Every structure is written in C-alpha cells, then in structure tokens.
C-alpha cells in the first residue's frame with residue numbers, strides 16, 4: 001500500500017471505521033498524512049484499531065450513527081475544520097423481498113444506510129460551506145445497479161445515490177464535491193445471512209455472475225481518490241468498484 005502526503009493537514013470523518021472498507025479507508029488516510037475521526041457502533045473494534053495504529057492522529061467515537069448525540073460527539077471530536085466525510089457505515093437486510101420484510105428490518109436498514117447519511121452530511125455541510133471546500137463520499141452498493149439484496153437494502157442504496165446527486169447539485173458550486181462509490185462483493189465482516197428461501201432461489205442465479213470478491217484496500221483506493229484533490233473536477237459521480245460486475 002502506498003504512502004504519501006495527499007491529506008496532510010486535513011481532517012476527515014469516516015463512519016463504520018472499525019471494520020472492512022471503513023477501516024481500510026482510515027488506514028490509507030493515516031498513511032497519507034490525514035487526521036481521522038473514526039466512528040463505529042463497536043467500541044471494541046475501535047479500541048483494537050486505535051491500539052494497532054499507535055500514535056497516529058486517529059480519534060475514535062463509539063456509538064450508533066443513528067443517534068443524534070453521537071453525531072454531535074463526532075462533530076466535537078472533529079473540530080471546526082472538516083475536509084472530508086465518508087458515509088460508510090451500513091448493514092444488510094437478510095435479502096428479504098418486499099412481501100417478507102418486517103417493519104423492524106425496514107426501519108433499521110433505512111435509518112443506518114440512509115437517514116444517518118443525511119444527518120451527518122447535514123452536520124458537516126455548514127463548516128464546509130464556510131470553508132468553501134470539502135469532499136463527501138457516500139458508500140452505496142452494487143445493489144443499486146442490479147438484483148443483489150432485499151427490498152430495504154436496495155431502496156436505501158438507490159436513495160444514497162439520489163442524496164449524492166442532490167448534494168452535488170446544490171453544493172458543488174460552494175466548493176463541496178459529493179460522490180458515491182458502489183462496491184460489488186468485498187471480503188469484509190459484513191453479515192449477510194439469507195432470511196428468505198425465495199430470495200436464495202432467485203439471487204443464487206444473480207450471484208453466479210459475480211466476480212471474485214475485492215479487498216477492502218481496493219475500495220479504500222477509490223474512496224481516497226474521490227476524497228483527494230486528484231479528483232478535483234469530479235462531483236455527482238457514481239463510481240462502481242465491482243470488478244466489472246455491473247456490465248454482466
């Protein structure tokens with residue numbers, strides 16, 4: 001993995017930072033000179049991550065991203081200057097199709113994967129608008145391009161693209177870029193048990209086309225590129241990082 005200086009003197013917030021894509025993104029940012037506010041619902045994962053990173057400029061905030069007091073603590077930890085935000089925390093939906101999805105699953109998946117993205121973005125925007133600069137990367141999914149999940153997860157990840165494009169339309173003129181990354185299969189700790197026999201039958205065929213899973217580091221490379229000035233002219237983009245799965 002490369003090291004560099006793209007993020008010297010920058011402060012970036014990453015949600016879902018205790019595992020998988022979020023953790024790899026934070027690791028890459030630290031290697032490139034960034035101060036990172038890493039947040040996750042798992043305090044243990046954050047404690048372990050902090051221990052691994054030694055004296056690196058890594059601040060951790062443990063808590064549920066759906067809780068507005070957690071968003072407030074993230075903002076306090078970040079301070080008045082925020083260069084970037086990665087809305088990465090996400091959960092799956094048991095692959096439940098609409099006829100089988102229960103209210104609790106629907107509400108929780110929408111809360112974590114979509115509403116929290118809106119709320120944390122709403123919190124950082126005033127600071128970025130004042131600074132006239134910022135980069136926001138939202139993690140959507142292959143499920144926003146093809147059948148790859150249940151109703152709630154799919155709806156949440158399509159909506160994240162809508163939020164991304166709307167944010168780009170309103171705020172690129174203020175110096176704030178907003179883009180989405182759509183991972184295909186990635187080898188992480190995300191829990192994705194099938195809770196529907198019907199979905200297993202239908203999705204089995206869809207998944208037979210999928211390329212081999214990517215690594216979290218491959219996703220981190222795309223995410224940090226969108227955070228960096230290397231992508232200065234890019235806003236409102238939906239970037240698939242899926243080994244070409246969406247073309248099949």
Ligand SMILES: NC(=O)c1ccc[n+]([C@@H]2O[C@H](COP(=O)([O-])OP(=O)(O)OC[C@H]3O[C@@H](n4cnc5c(N)ncnc54)[C@H](O)[C@@H]3O)[C@@H](O)[C@H]2O)c1
Nearest residue numbers: 016018019020021040041064065090141185186188189190
């Ligand atoms: N792994 C894949 O194949 C894949 C594919 C497409 C999209 N994605 C998306 O990538 C993102 C990262 O997923 P991952 O695969 O790295 O998963 P992961 O489970 O390895 O990591 C996600 C982290 O988010 C945290 N988290 C979950 N709910 C939270 C909440 N309410 N508040 C704060 N933190 C919370 C978890 O504790 C976990 O540490 C998610 O948005 C996911 O939907 C993953």
